[in-house]
Amino acid sequence: MSNLSTSKWTKHKILRRSKRLNAHLPExxxxxxxxxxxxxxxxxxxxxxxxxxxxxxxxxxxxxxxxxxxxxxxxxxxxxxxxxxxxxxxxxxxxxxxxxxxxRIPLATKHGRPFDLRVMVQRHPKADWQVTGMLAKVAGKGYIITNIRRSGGRVVTVEKAIQGSELQNMQTSALLAELRSVALLAADQLAPSYRWVKTMGIDMAFDKQGRVWIIEVNFAPMLELFLKLPNKSAYHTIKSFHARRKQT
Structure with a gap:
């Protein structure tokens, strides 16, 4: 395992080395x-x-x-x-x-409450990264943070968050495609520095114009957030991915 720091600052510095990612990183x-x-x-x-x-x-x-x-x-x-x-x-x-x-990114809001996104990116040894799940975290009333326990917010699908937001008249499929693309670029950029990491929970966001941003990257994300979605298939995919990886 690498001795390189896993702090927000260190990961941000690695990400901003990529010209393609610079436009998606807050200064x-x-x-x-x-x-x-x-x-x-x-x-x-x-x-x-x-x-x-x-x-x-x-x-x-x-x-x-x-x-x-x-x-x-x-x-x-x-x-x-x-x-x-x-x-x-x-x-x-x-x-x-x-x-x-x-x-500060002017986060898109659902019914006036800001939301950000958790995108799970995982890989098997010597395999490419893949997006295995996505969700939106909507902040509780009066809060700027979207953490569910601290703000009393809620978890919804990304599609549901987009509906009822400033982005609802944009093409949802294009927004989701850009989200996946940037998440995979981020994982590819960080991977050489953290070769032991096989799972990343990337906190991302849309701003009010639909631009995709990377907030931070977690190497030990809380998978249970995905149990809060009505459809549990993403959670089972993420967990089964872990199980298959442990067997390899």
Whole structure:
């Protein structure tokens, strides 16, 4: 097994080496006062999160709300910082060597609630990667994160998420094809650095214009999310893939 870090930051750096994937990656930097001010000035909204966290833990959204004030959302709680000095003090407290700041993607929403996507990509030894399951996680009311346990959100099929969203007038088959293509590109890009990995749970998203984004890649994804879908076939496919791999 490789000693290479599996942190969000390390995987992001590997992914962004690919010119084909760069357009699907939110701009990301280590958190500092300078990097925060640069990205918030450029995009108006940013996400701050620990590079080693999972399940939405520690994810904070900051939005520039005009007149030098900033709105900070942590879970369902929102605070306003009145000026740049106040937000700078907040950022300095958050900045350390395990926190990143990144461009916030304007996620597509289903009935006003943001959703992102879990795409399972798996392979057998010496075989090509394949997409074995996809689902959408819809955030609970008032939350920016889609983690089901923390936000009280729900799991639906990707097709159902698209219906009732800003994307409902786009061709669903084309959106799904692009999603699969980018997921497989990401797996191919990471694979040489993590040769021991045979399963990836890639957290992805559509923005409000239908562009595909890679949020992060998990090497130990929670498979039970797929049991929340009405049709359990994807879950059984993923599990049987594991069983076949263990026998090889």
């Amino acid at each position: 990301t930097e280590w958190l500092s006062e300078n990097s925060f001010m640069r990205l918030i000035s450029k995009y108006g909204q940013v996400i701050i999160k620990p590079t080693g966290s999972y399940g939405g833990n520690g994810v904070i959204q900051v939005r520039s709300s005009g007149n030098s004030s900033y709105e900070v959302q942590d879970g369902s709680r929102t605070r306003t910082y009145a000026d740049q000095d106040a937000i700078s003090t907040f950022i300095k407290k958050k900045a350390n060597n395990s926190t990143i700041v990144q461009q």
